Amino acid sequence: MGGQSRLFKNGRIASADSPDLREADVLVDADGIITAIGPALTASEGSEVIDCAGCLLVPGMFDVHVHAREPGFEHKETLATCAAAALHGGVTGLVLMPDTSPPVDSGNLVKSAMDLVSEVSAIPMYQSGCLTKGREGKELAGFSGMAARGVPMLTDADRTVPCPDVMRRCMEYACDFDLLVTSHADTPALSKAGAINEGSVSYRFGLPGIPAISQEIAIDRDIHVARHTRARLHLQQLSTACGLASVRRAKESGVPVTCEVSPQHLVLCEDDIQDYNTHFKFNPPLRSAGDVEALAAGLIDGSIDVIASDHAPHTEFEKSSDFGSAPFGASGLETSVLVLYDRFIHGGMFGWDLLIQRYSVAPRQLIGLEPVGIAEGAAAEFFVFDPAATTKITRDSLRTKSPVSPFFGESLRGAIRGTTVRGEWFP
Amino acid sequence: MSELTPRKDLLDIESLEREEIEYVLENAAPFKQLFQRSVKKVPTLRGKTVLNLFYEPSTRTSSSFEVAANRMSADVTNFTVSSSSVVKGESLLDTIETLQAMRSDYIVIRHQAAGVPGIVAKHTGASVINAGDGYHAHPTQALLDAMTIREVYPEYPGRRVVIVGDILHSRVARSTSTLLNKLGIEVAVLGPGSLVPAGRHDFMTRLRSWDEVFDWKPDAVYLLRVQMERQEGQFFPSIAEYHKMYGMNSQRLVGMRKLGAYLMHPGPVNRGVEITDEAMRYERSLISTQVENGIAVRMAVLHWLKPETDKD
Numbered sequence: 009m010g011g012q013s014r015l016f017k018n019g020r021i022a023s024a025d026s027p028d029l030r031e032a033d034v035l036v037d038a039d040g041i042i043t044a045i046g047p048a049l050t051a052s053e054g055s056e057v058i059d060c061a062g063c064l065l066v067p068g069m070f071d072v073h074v075h076a077r078e079p080g081f082e083h084k085e086t087l088a089t090c091a092a093a094a095l096h097g098g099v100t101g102l103v104l105m106p107d108t109s110p111p112v113d114s115g116n117l118v119k120s121a122m123d124l125v126s127e128v129s130a131i132p133m134y135q136s137g138c139l140t141k142g143r144e145g146k147e148l149a150g151f152s153g154m155a156a157r158g159v160p161m162l163t164d165a166d167r168t169v170p171c172p173d174v175m176r177r178c179m180e181y182a183c184d185f186d187l188l189v190t191s192h193a194d195t196p197a198l199s200k201a202g203a204i205n206e207g208s209v210s211y212r213f214g215l216p217g218i219p220a221i222s223q224e225i226a227i228d229r230d231i232h233v234a235r236h237t238r239a240r241l242h243l244q245q246l247s248t249a250c251g252l253a254s255v256r257r258a259k260e261s262g263v264p265v266t267c268e269v270s271p272q273h274l275v276l277c278e279d280d281i282q283d284y285n286t287h288f289k290f291n292p293p294l295r296s297a298g299d300v301e302a303l304a305a306g307l308i309d310g311s312i313d314v315i316a317s318d319h320a321p322h323t324e325f326e327k328s329s330d331f332g333s334a335p336f337g338a339s340g341l342e343t344s345v346l347v348l349y350d351r352f353i354h355g356g357m358f359g360w361d362l363l364i365q366r367y368s369v370a371p372r373q374l375i376g377l378e379p380v381g382i383a384e385g386a387a388a389e390f391f392v393f394d395p396a397a398t399t400k401i402t403r404d405s406l407r408t409k410s411p412v413s414p415f416f417g418e419s420l421r422g423a424i425r426g427t428t429v430r431g432e433w434f435p
Numbered sequence: 436m437s438e439l440t441p442r443k444d445l446l447d448i449e450s451l452e453r454e455e456i457e458y459v460l461e462n463a464a465p466f467k468q469l470f471q472r473s474v475k476k477v478p479t480l481r482g483k484t485v486l487n488l489f490y491e492p493s494t495r496t497s498s499s500f501e502v503a504a505n506r507m508s509a510d511v512t513n514f515t516v517s518s519s520s521v522v523k524g525e526s527l528l529d530t531i532e533t534l535q536a537m538r539s540d541y542i543v544i545r546h547q548a549a550g551v552p553g554i555v556a557k558h559t560g561a562s563v564i565n566a567g568d569g570y571h572a573h574p575t576q577a578l579l580d581a582m583t584i585r586e587v588y589p590e591y592p593g594r595r596v597v598i599v600g601d602i603l604h605s606r607v608a609r610s611t612s613t614l615l616n617k618l619g620i621e622v623a624v625l626g627p628g629s630l631v632p633a634g635r636h637d638f639m640t641r642l643r644s645w646d647e648v649f650d651w652k653p654d655a656v657y658l659l660r661v662q663m664e665r666q667e668g669q670f671f672p673s674i675a676e677y678h679k680m681y682g683m684n685s686q687r688l689v690g691m692r693k694l695g696a697y698l699m700h701p702g703p704v705n706r707g708v709e710i711t712d713e714a715m716r717y718e719r720s721l722i723s724t725q726v727e728n729g730i731a732v733r734m735a736v737l738h739w740l741k742p743e744t745d746k747d
Contacts, residue, residue: 208636329527329528
């Protein structure tokens with residue numbers, strides 16, 4: 009533990025329960041436990057006082073969709089740089105995707121990943137496992153070994169399980185271990201070598217398109233298999249209004265399904281892609297303006313359970329090739345909270361309570377963790393947010409190894425002053 | 436003619452101003468007249484270098500640029516990269532460094548990936564001319580098409596052109612239709628539903644049969660090459676069926692003659708696929724005029740663009 013007690017002075021506390029903010033000081037002891045919350049607290053001798061005047065204290069976010077790239081792709085990101093990025097973005101816990109090299113498809117690999125995490129990561133990270141061996145969509149991976157090592161979910165990460173029969177067996181078998189099956193819904197026979205949403209923009213750019221139906225059909229398929237098997241299904245990275253409508257219908261009829269959306273799919277659409285800028289190349293692709301609007305509505309009404317960044321680091325060099333050849337994805341951990349504050353909270357579209365619900369509480373609950381809140385007796389796991397400041401997103405403002413973001417050049421309202429977790433303060 | 440804002444690169448048609456298009460087309464005419472003379476050369480680009488960089492095999496476009504550059508007295512280097520020797524995309528920045536070292540004034544580039552000429556243009560002071568990138572754009576083809584139409588229809592606004600074939604995978608359809616639309620020419624398309632994308636330009640009227648084409652009364656019919664090599668997956672049942680449904684044959688020539696419509700094609704043609712032998716001999720075919728105008732337009736483009744080669 010940090011061994012340093014801290015007093016967060018004059019801040020306002022945000023919570024998942026109410027859009028109102030509570031003005032109070034927060035005292036955190038040397039073990040990182042919140043010992044007092046109240047007005048005009050005084051710091052004991054030797055404690056650090058952090059002036060939070062004008063700032064908010066916000067419970068740490070939890071990201072269920074992070075590619076940390078280690079082992080195998082350390083040139084893109086490492087667990088250490090990923091943790092630094094998370095802390096810089098107010099994220100105090102996350103789920104690691106298993107698409108490393110080798111892919112995490114057995115209990116032993118989960119163990120070695122978690123050993124590495126405990127050595128190098130400043131924040132809790134939970135290693136998910138593959139649904140199929142080598143993420144090849146053919147044979148089931150070692151579920152029982154991975155379950156014994158406590159994987160929070162199984163997913164082939166950015167790859168759908170193409171064969172419905174294999175997906176069915178995965179879901180049936182996952183039920184035996186009460187494992188969450190997480191699906192990157194996509195129909196490879198439709199998305200093919202696509203690089204961008206199919207439509208007028210793909211036509212204008214002359215790029216192969218990824219049709220909306222490639223995700224929508226896969227969502228429907230996975231929902232039907234989940235209904236049939238009663239497996240718990242989590243759908244990653246919703247991108248279309250129709251796909252969202254399917255999830256809504258499934259929930260109404262009692263299918264155990266949850267879903268997530270990324271900040272980029274909530275605020276950017278295909279029309280924002282200018283001049284073949286590969287920083288806007290995502291999988292699923294940025295869709296139409298109408299889809300963006302529907303996703304935001306779904307986030308607010310609760311049809312979408314979880315916000316997840318799909319932090320997908322790549323090097324600048326990899327992203328500097330032509331749009332069709334460049335890899336999918338960008339860094340997201342450091343910009344998620346800022347983007348959502350700038351585009352939604354600041355304008356009153358929703359309050360901090362909703363952001364905390366969708367990006368801190370629900371994601372933890374999804375994998376069976378207790379939510380973190382700012383309360384006496386609880387571990388201090390929050391960040392200090394200054395709504396009056398602005399943050400200019402540039403390649404040098406990020407702590408990830410991957411300076412790739414569709415928000416470069418933007419001055420986003422708000423700034424994260426620092427994050428505390430496990431008794432440490434990371435300014 | 437009034438002075439235009441200097442332009443370094445020609446990457447697409449979308450970004451061109453109408454005045455720039457008119458300027459290039461106006462200048463192409465005197466270059467074409469030059470071809471009637473015994474000495475077909477002008478000294479305009481003496482001492483300048485043109486690099487013809489082709490990542491996709493192309494005899495016609497590459498030769499057309501070479502002839503154009505030669506007639507402008509530029510030194511031409513042809514550089515054909517077989518796709519097998521290229522690591523897809525990744526080596527692009529390395530290639531650009533190599534190109535920089537060659538200190539060319541003009542780089543004519545054809546690449547199988549959309550957007551590559553733009554990336555090259557950003558990293559070099561040389562004027563970059565897009566000679567075709569993926570499905571995206573082929574601006575000099577569009578300019579030569581417009582020149583060809585202007586020659587037969589000097590009062591071109593309001594004229595009608597129907598483009599027939601693979602609209603989805605055709606950079607020619609994209610660039611030529613955009614240019615015609617900018618010039619006030621109406622554009623319609625005919626082709627199998629699987630090759631006429633819903634996301635096409637709004638101004639492209641969809642026609643569903645040759646009957647509808649002739650009812651629409653086009654002034655020119657523009658046949659696209661059936662790109663058999665560029666199709667991933669099957670878009671129509673067979674070449675025979677394509678020919679039957681969309682090919683230019685003797686029966687459709689009757690309709691053409693009735694309208695007095697011109698026939699165009701970007702070449703090279705697939706005889707027996709999009710066009711029959713007989714239709715190749717159609718008296719109002721502009722296909723060889725297009726080839727000739729291609730050289731004139733490319734000379735006009737070389738004349739128009741302003742490299743920033745002193746900068747680097």
